[in-house]
Amino acid sequence: MIIGVAAVLVAVLVTAIIVLAPRPTTAPTGSATTNRPPSATPTPTPTPTPTPTFDKSQFSIDDSSSLWVVVNKLRPLNPVNYAPTLAPLNLPGVAGQMRPEAAAALQKLFADYHAQTGDQLSVVSPYRSYSTQVSVYNGWVTRLGKAQADRQSARPGFSEHQTGLAVDIDTAISQSFGATPAGKWLASNSWQYGFILRYPDGLEPVTGYEYEPWHFRFVGVALATEMHTAGIQTLEQFFGLPDAPDYAN
DSSP: OHHHHHHHHHHHHHHHHHHHHOOOOOOTTOOOOTTTOOOOOOOOOOOOOOOOOTTTTTTSOOOOTTTTTOOOOTOOOTTTOOOOOOOOOOOSSEEEEEEEEHHHHHHHHHHHHHHSSOOOOOOOEEEHHHHHHHHHHHHHHHHOHHHHHHHHHHOOOOOGGTTTOOOOOOOOOGGGGGGGGHHHHHHHHHHGTTTSSOOOTOOOOHSSSSSOOTEEOOHHHHHHHHHHHHHHOOOHHHHHHOSSSSSOO
C-alpha cells in the first residue's frame, strides 16, 4: 500500500516538473518586421540659394557727382552751377565732352553700332555748362513760350546735360528718330553700355519731359542692366521717387 502511494506521488511530481519547466521561445513566423532592413535616413531638401538683391544704395542719387544722381524738375543740382570733370568724346558730330566713364562707354557704343550696321551715329549735344543751359533754355522760351519750353528743355541747374552724363544722339532732334533703325538700335542696346533712354514715350507725367528718343543718360552697366531686366524705364520709378511733372515754383 505504502509503495503504491509513493509511486503515485512520484508520478505526480514528475508530471508537475514537466508542465512547469520553461519552454524555448519560438520566433513567430511570417512577421512583417522580422527581416525588414533599417529605415533609410530622409535626405534633407536643399535650401535654395537666395537671389542677390540689387543694392540701390551703392551710389548716391542726391550727390551731383554720383553716377546715379537723379536730376529732374523737383531735384536740382547742388550746387546749381555744378561742373564735373570732363573728357573729350572724339566722336562724329559735335566736338563735346562728357564725364570720363560716360565718354568711354559712348565711344564703345558708337564703335559697335558702326561695326554692326556700317552706319554712323552723331553726337548732337553732350555736356552743357550752367551758363550754356541758360542760353539754351532762354532760346526755347523765346521760340515756344515758357510753358512749352518747360516740356522740352530743362531750366538752368535742372539739366542732366550739366552732370556730364547725358547726351543727345541724332541729326535732327525729332521724335521720329525713335522709329529709325538707329533709334531702334539705341533703344534696344544702349543698356549694355550703361545708358538708359531717359525720357520714354508716354511717361511725361513721371519725368516732366516729352518723349525724347535721342536723349540718353549714362548710369553704368550695373544699373542700366537691372532696370532693363526689371522692365523699369525711369530713374524716378526705379528709386521710388515722386513723379516730377513740373517745377515746384
